[in-house]
Amino acid sequence: xxxxxxxxxxxxxxxxxxxxxxxxxxxxxxxxxxxxxxxxxxxxxxxxxxxxxxxxxxxxxxxxxxxxxxxxxxxxxxxxxxxxxxxxxxxxxxxxxxxxxxxxxxxxxxxxxxxxxxxxxxxxxxxxxxxxxxxxxxxxxxxxxxxxxxxxxxxxxxxxxxxxxxxxxxxxxxxxxxxxxxxxxxxxxxxxxxxxxxxxxxxxxxxxxxxxxxxxxxxxxxxxxxxxxxxxxxxxxxxxxxxxxxxxxxxxxxxxxxxxxxxxxxxxxxxxxxxxxxxxxxxxxxxxxxxxxxxxxxxxxxxx
Amino acid sequence: xxxxxxxxxxxxxxxxxxxxxxxxxxxxxxxxxxxxxxxxxxxxxxxxxxxxxxxxxxxxxxxxxxxxxxxxxxxxxxxxxxxxxxxxxxxxxxxxxxxxxxxxxxxxxxxxxxxxxxxxxxxxxxxxxxxxxxxxxxxxxxxxxxxxxxxxxxxxxxxxxxxxxxxxxxxxxxxxxxxxxxxxxxxxxxxxxxxxxxxxxxxxxxxxxxxxxxxxxxxxxxxxxxxxxxxxxxxxxxxxxxxxxxxxxxxxxx
Amino acid sequence: xxxxxxxxxxxxxxxxxxxxxxxxxxxxxxxxxxxxxxxxxxxxxxxxxxxxxxxxxxxxxxxxxxxxxxxxxxxxxxxxxxxxxxxxxxxxxxxxxxxxxxxxxxxxxxxxxxxxxxxxxxxxxxxxxxxxxxxxxxxxxxxxxxxxxxxxxxxxxxxxxxxxxxxxxxxxxxxxxxxxxxxxxxxxxxxxxxxxxxxxxxxxxxxxxxxxxxxxxxxxxxxxxxxxxxxxxxxxxxxxxxxxxxxxxxxxxxxxxxxxxxxxxxxxxxxxxxxxxxxxxxxxxxxxxxxxxxxxxxxxxxxxxxxxxxxxxxxxxxxxxxxxxxxxxxxxxxxxxx
Numbered sequence: 017x018x019x020x021x022x023x024x025x026x027x028x029x030x031x032x033x034x035x036x037x038x039x040x041x042x043x044x045x046x047x048x049x050x051x052x053x054x055x056x057x058x059x060x061x062x063x064x065x066x067x068x069x070x071x072x073x074x075x076x077x078x079x080x081x082x083x084x085x086x087x088x089x090x091x092x093x094x095x096x097x098x099x100x101x102x103x104x105x106x107x108x109x110x111x112x113x114x115x116x117x118x119x120x121x122x123x124x125x126x127x128x129x130x131x132x133x134x135x136x137x138x139x140x141x142x143x144x145x146x147x148x149x150x151x152x153x154x155x156x157x158x159x160x161x162x163x164x165x166x167x168x169x170x171x172x173x174x175x176x177x178x179x180x181x182x183x184x185x186x187x188x189x190x191x192x193x194x195x196x197x198x199x200x201x202x203x204x205x206x207x208x209x210x211x212x213x214x215x216x217x218x219x220x221x222x223x224x225x226x227x228x229x230x231x232x233x234x235x236x237x238x239x240x241x242x243x244x245x246x247x248x249x250x251x252x253x254x255x256x257x258x259x260x261x262x263x264x265x266x267x268x269x270x271x272x273x274x275x276x277x278x279x280x281x282x283x284x285x286x287x288x289x290x291x292x293x294x295x296x297x298x299x300x301x302x303x304x305x306x307x308x309x310x311x312x313x314x315x316x317x318x319x320x
Numbered sequence: 321x322x323x324x325x326x327x328x329x330x331x332x333x334x335x336x337x338x339x340x341x342x343x344x345x346x347x348x349x350x351x352x353x354x355x356x357x358x359x360x361x362x363x364x365x366x367x368x369x370x371x372x373x374x375x376x377x378x379x380x381x382x383x384x385x386x387x388x389x390x391x392x393x394x395x396x397x398x399x400x401x402x403x404x405x406x407x408x409x410x411x412x413x414x415x416x417x418x419x420x421x422x423x424x425x426x427x428x429x430x431x432x433x434x435x436x437x438x439x440x441x442x443x444x445x446x447x448x449x450x451x452x453x454x455x456x457x458x459x460x461x462x463x464x465x466x467x468x469x470x471x472x473x474x475x476x477x478x479x480x481x482x483x484x485x486x487x488x489x490x491x492x493x494x495x496x497x498x499x500x501x502x503x504x505x506x507x508x509x510x511x512x513x514x515x516x517x518x519x520x521x522x523x524x525x526x527x528x529x530x531x532x533x534x535x536x537x538x539x540x541x542x543x544x545x546x547x548x549x550x551x552x553x554x555x556x557x558x559x560x561x562x563x564x565x566x567x568x569x570x571x572x573x574x
Numbered sequence: 575x576x577x578x579x580x581x582x583x584x585x586x587x588x589x590x591x592x593x594x595x596x597x598x599x600x601x602x603x604x605x606x607x608x609x610x611x612x613x614x615x616x617x618x619x620x621x622x623x624x625x626x627x628x629x630x631x632x633x634x635x636x637x638x639x640x641x642x643x644x645x646x647x648x649x650x651x652x653x654x655x656x657x658x659x660x661x662x663x664x665x666x667x668x669x670x671x672x673x674x675x676x677x678x679x680x681x682x683x684x685x686x687x688x689x690x691x692x693x694x695x696x697x698x699x700x701x702x703x704x705x706x707x708x709x710x711x712x713x714x715x716x717x718x719x720x721x722x723x724x725x726x727x728x729x730x731x732x733x734x735x736x737x738x739x740x741x742x743x744x745x746x747x748x749x750x751x752x753x754x755x756x757x758x759x760x761x762x763x764x765x766x767x768x769x770x771x772x773x774x775x776x777x778x779x780x781x782x783x784x785x786x787x788x789x790x791x792x793x794x795x796x797x798x799x800x801x802x803x804x805x806x807x808x809x810x811x812x813x814x815x816x817x818x819x820x821x822x823x824x825x826x827x828x829x830x831x832x833x834x835x836x837x838x839x840x841x842x843x844x845x846x847x848x849x850x851x852x853x854x855x856x857x858x859x860x861x862x863x864x865x866x867x868x869x870x871x872x873x874x875x876x877x878x879x880x881x882x883x884x885x886x887x888x889x890x891x892x893x894x895x896x897x898x899x900x901x902x903x904x905x906x907x908x909x910x911x912x
Contacts, residue, residue, distance in 0.1 A: 256535065265425065268432075472655050473655070562656075
């Protein structure tokens with residue numbers, strides 16, 4: 017297995033020196049996200065997020081299964097993550113790396129455990145039939161901050177997804193195809209997103225004479241991620257409800273600074289949510305040409 | 321079984337009779353295992369864990385050492401005993417929650433220990449959970465700290481952890497909600513809570529994990545109570561170390 | 575950080591001098607310590623324990639030694655291990671209550687060969703990293719002054735192979751704290767005819783401490799003959815039957831030649847049952863001392879052995895070397911003089 021290439025000492029020094037003067041190597045402000053792009057596929061529930069050079073593809077699928085026996089009135093919602101060798105040669109197939117484990121845990125905690133998707137609405141017949149919604153997160157290119165990009169992709173894809181409409185008569189469930197009935201969107205309760213902060217302390221910046229030996233960055237790229245000494249990921253929705261906080265060891269950071277991070281995350285999430293909503297609206301406009309009636313109008317172009 | 325929190329507002333006493341700012345009984349022993357370089361046994365209420373430390377030892381093969389070898393690698397393995405919980409569920413080693421805790425503990429201690437004093441070697445922490453009743457990650461972190469002190473591995477300061485919760489549910493934004501210190505299993509099931517670990521007496525937070533939804537306004541109070549609880553925990557752990565130290569010195573006096 | 579190499583500990587305690595400069599130069603530090611590694615005979619009641627994160631002093635006149643660090647942008651010296659404060663002139667260090675062995679130059683250690691490489695052995699001495707024993711640092715058969723040849727390199731396993739025990743001295747230390755050993759003395763070399771005990775955790779409490787004599791011979795009772803005891807500073811101990819060096823007074827080179835044929839032998843000599851029993855008794859005494867957290871040195875082992883023999887003689891019936899339960903208690907009582 018080829019090892020991950022670590023930044024050289026020279027790069028490290030250059031980066032540290034720049035950071036001491038509050039400059040990031042790509043010219044962003046310390047609390048600025050990279051250019052975010054969000055595209056939807058032709059199918060419902062396909063989202064492609066580009067955050068700088070990081071690219072994450074998410075696909076939502078739905079099928080009818082039997083619910084878990086201990087939760088007969090709840091549907092099933094799973095998020096699976098996949099990091100393949102195409103992302104980085106240091107990643108092996110069939111052996112979850114630490115990055116992947118943490119990524120899937122964070123998505124799980126932020127989106128699934130916080131109850132973003134109303135699983136009760138996925139139940140068709142209590143104890144025997146329910147929808148199983150599965151979100152497959154594929155990382156296509158890794159240039160840092162996978163967690164934030166993945167959370168955006170999953171939330172956008174969930175909002176974009178339409179599941180086939182159903183009707184229940186007694187014990188009989190009918191699933192209608194797209195041609196029979198317009199598919200219905202999922203019932204989402206809130207839209208949590210992750211914002212990751214990277215901390216740099218005296219280990220990298222050196223023992224500065226002054227007190228301000230610490231720097232905090234938002235949306236770190238791969239090199240910034242490799243050099244960081246600690247990080248905190250905050251999952252928060254636009255209503256200011258914190259869904260999870262994960263500071264898994266690393267550089268000790270003052271409690272007040274952490275609270276500050278949470279506040280900043282709240283602001284960032286509002287911006288991100290607005291962006292996602294805008295993109296969804298544009299996509300809906302593109303798809304909807306006035307509904308079925310407009311499609312059947314006589315003045316449409318004839319298909320030759 | 322839903323936790324009945326309605327009585328709390330009447331007497332301001334929790335289910336087990338504690339007030340909001342009271343820790344459970346925290347007892348610990350160190351040097352419990354003769355075979356290990358350092359070991360500890362810690363009880364936080366009914367949560368019981370054993371920690372053994374081996375090392376620093378030379379790494380078996382150079383390929384296993386990721387950090388390039390100029391500092392010691394901290395490795396953590398957690399075993400949850402089948403009888404530790406209410407339902408006897410077998411957790412495989414691949415369990416992601418356990419893996420996350422392992423990563424957390426390893427990352428926390430590789431920052432607080434002076435790992436650069438032991439190049440190309442490994443410090444192995446082995447944690448066994450005998451009984452779980454909430455505050456699991458906090459108990460693991462505290463036990464690890466004690467075992468590492470017993471092993472004589474230099475560290476910046478104690479890493480002390482505890483949990484803090486809030487009596488409000490996530491949806492209501494009531495200002496009356498009290499923060500709670502050191503939650504037990506039943507409270508953890510029902511209330512929003514966070515695990516916080518600080519470095520020694522400072523306010524510097526090394527680990528902060530929250531897995532439940534809570535209003536942003538509640539967070540500050542919870543964190544403040546948690547950090548304060550960590551200082552109480554440090555005091556207790558320090559007493560354990562001192563008592564042990566005095567005993568050792570008296571023993572060698574003969 | 576570079577490893578600070580301490581000067582070798584003095585062989586005799588010089589308490590008087592130490593007490594004198596305790597008075598005026600403390601600089602606000604509440605401490606009381608010896609600079610030597612020998613446990614002091616004075617009462618340790620007043621000795622304070624410091625724990626990690628505790629500020630030892632904020633006086634800038636002190637230099638930071640092992641077990642301490644200086645917080646950034648301050649002059650405070652903070653302890654990093656739990657232990658007792660020690661000062662050597664202006665050097666302030668904290669000796670941990672218990673820790674793995676840290677090699678120092680001149681230490682007598684007992685080790686075990688873990689790995690054989692082309693020109694050196696890797697030896698487990700209980701330190702964080704394995705120690706090295708270069709081929710050039712051993713006595714080669716056929717005289718001390720012989721040059722190392724390629725044949726020796728090829729036959730490296732005939733001297734020591736994996737699992738062999740040896741006694742050696744720490745010759746030098748590398749940057750990373752690992753030790754380089756040598757066995758270039760007749761006192762050192764391969765170990766046989768005896769039993770090995772590991773006493774882990776040296777430090778402020780029990781275990782082996784650096785002492786005047788680490789190796790001595792006991793004239794045992796009950797017809798056991800002479801028994802050698804080697805107390806490795808690293809907590810590894812070797813107890814074996816005493817073997818008379820052949821030749822006695824002949825010239826040093828002669829001894830070399832005589833010994834060389836057997837020095838790397840792995841074959842044990844014939845050991846009579848009486849000797850074996852006395853070896854077991856000494857081993858019992860040492861484990862007893864360790865269990866009670868007492869220091870293990872020549873004085874204690876000798877006193878413990880005498881006490882054990884006396885206790886054994888008092889008991890009617892079959893002689894036993896077992897030192898658990900009541901027997902152990904009796905020995906300890908005799909040791910503490912009550």
